[in-house]
Amino acid sequence: MSMTRWKLTIEYKGTDYAGWQRQKDDPSVQQAIEEALYGFCQKDIRLHAAGRTDSGVHATGQVAHFDLDYGDRPLTGRDLAKALNAHLREDSVSVIKAEQVDSEFHARFHAVNKRYLYRILQRSAAPTIDNGLVWHFVRPLDPDAMKDAAEVLLGHHDFTSFRASECQAKSPVKTLERLDVQWFDYDEHGGTEIRIYAEARSFLHHQVRNMVGTLTLVGEHKWTRHDVQEALEAKAREAGGPTAPPEGLYLEQVFYDE
Amino acid sequence: MSMTRWKLTIEYKGTDYAGWQRQKDDPSVQQAIEEALYGFCQKDIRLHAAGRTDSGVHATGQVAHFDLDYGDRPLTGRDLAKALNAHLREDSVSVIKAEQVDSEFHARFHAVNKRYLYRILQRSAAPTIDNGLVWHFVRPLDPDAMKDAAEVLLGHHDFTSFRASECQAKSPVKTLERLDVQWFDYDEHGGTEIRIYAEARSFLHHQVRNMVGTLTLVGEHKWTRHDVQEALEAKAREAGGPTAPPEGLYLEQVFYDE
Numbered sequence: 001m002s003m004t005r006w007k008l009t010i011e012y013k014g015t016d017y018a019g020w021q022r023q024k025d026d027p028s029v030q031q032a033i034e035e036a037l038y039g040f041c042q043k044d045i046r047l048h049a050a051g052r053t054d055s056g057v058h059a060t061g062q063v064a065h066f067d068l069d070y071g072d073r074p075l076t077g078r079d080l081a082k083a084l085n086a087h088l089r090e091d092s093v094s095v096i097k098a099e100q101v102d103s104e105f106h107a108r109f110h111a112v113n114k115r116y117l118y119r120i121l122q123r124s125a126a127p128t129i130d131n132g133l134v135w136h137f138v139r140p141l142d143p144d145a146m147k148d149a150a151e152v153l154l155g156h157h158d159f160t161s162f163r164a165s166e167c168q169a170k171s172p173v174k175t176l177e178r179l180d181v182q183w184f185d186y187d188e189h190g191g192t193e194i195r196i197y198a199e200a201r202s203f204l205h206h207q208v209r210n211m212v213g214t215l216t217l218v219g220e221h222k223w224t225r226h227d228v229q230e231a232l233e234a235k236a237r238e239a240g241g242p243t244a245p246p247e248g249l250y251l252e253q254v255f256y257d258e
Numbered sequence: 259m260s261m262t263r264w265k266l267t268i269e270y271k272g273t274d275y276a277g278w279q280r281q282k283d284d285p286s287v288q289q290a291i292e293e294a295l296y297g298f299c300q301k302d303i304r305l306h307a308a309g310r311t312d313s314g315v316h317a318t319g320q321v322a323h324f325d326l327d328y329g330d331r332p333l334t335g336r337d338l339a340k341a342l343n344a345h346l347r348e349d350s351v352s353v354i355k356a357e358q359v360d361s362e363f364h365a366r367f368h369a370v371n372k373r374y375l376y377r378i379l380q381r382s383a384a385p386t387i388d389n390g391l392v393w394h395f396v397r398p399l400d401p402d403a404m405k406d407a408a409e410v411l412l413g414h415h416d417f418t419s420f421r422a423s424e425c426q427a428k429s430p431v432k433t434l435e436r437l438d439v440q441w442f443d444y445d446e447h448g449g450t451e452i453r454i455y456a457e458a459r460s461f462l463h464h465q466v467r468n469m470v471g472t473l474t475l476v477g478e479h480k481w482t483r484h485d486v487q488e489a490l491e492a493k494a495r496e497a498g499g500p501t502a503p504p505e506g507l508y509l510e511q512v513f514y515d516e
Contacts, residue, residue: 011387012386012387058387081382081383082382085384089384091386092387093386095383096381096449124336124340125269125339125343125352125354126343128271128352129271129316129350129391
């Protein structure tokens, strides 16, 4: 018996799932891929993801690992990805890459950085092409003010004010490496897309969405940069801003040491 | 009675429609907006678009005009767009802008330029987030070769080789102002997105999709730039390449003289 550990890089449209993690009654991304694995090798194989994503949250670079005993037959990453994707044809999940990795590799524990993207579409008219793929924000936003206030959250902090009550992390202290607000106006259509990139070794539950919701208060000039500072220092969830909806959030990339 | 001519700028996800034009049995974008207009003012009003788009083709900047007798009540473009969008909530159509225009304005006849975008996603795995929004191309493409060959089609030509048999245009001669091939690689995921921008005063039916299909032959190294030249000069549809699918095509913008 020769057990091989595989690393998958996965893209999915979160709209169609109740999140990454298996649920009793609702479709999950984990279940979709585990069923594809069963279809491929008729074995019940458990996937371990770099991080769970909530219902409606998308991924362009989720990572998961699993162990496969494929006997002595040769199997390339290319063939494995292709076989899994054949079983995922009816799903909004694609295996972008499959790589054989060291048997010690762990998608979650060995992740050294994760990058999330949050997309806001600020305009009056509802999104059509991007429906379910952006947070549609009707009221005007000042992205310059948001960019400025985001600096307050950078670095090593107790992020209790931006932590969901159901968060299971042992410590609320995290190091936020990047919180970058970019934006561009659409030509003819009016409207502005604001893209917020967040990077850290790990995040608290809802941390990105709570930081984004807070930054929109600044964008609306309801809060100042100083209010964000005070919210952070209060170390209490009720001091932070609202939770941005899931549809704007993308798990873009998980980084590992070589 | 005071009749006012209005210009609408319209975005839609073509996936959900049998195209712009009203159909007997299938949902169309035109019907969706005309029904919204009926909901707004209880009148049957006919829309005139800058150009019909086919089933599955998207628009971020379609333009249409219509006449409205709203009595002496004041009506701003902002209010009109908002009211129409309220009636379009269940549709994949949004009115981005509504402007009062001169009573001589004609969305189709006065258009001086139209810009289309064609998106190709070249990679093995099927698109999830962009499903229905790109042409998924599995085989490798050489975008440099495509960019080079695109130059052949620029300018004033008889485009019969790129014209659908059902095309109703009087003349196959058009002036292609721009055919620009751009591309970028996705970080982690592998895969390349190729974006082809086409601009002209007007296009023949399927012209953009037929030019794109032809350029992919060059991208696959099945054709050379010289083959594209010969196809153009043959002035026969069977000499041109295949028709690219509708899901990659976007009517981006229609230009008018001030």
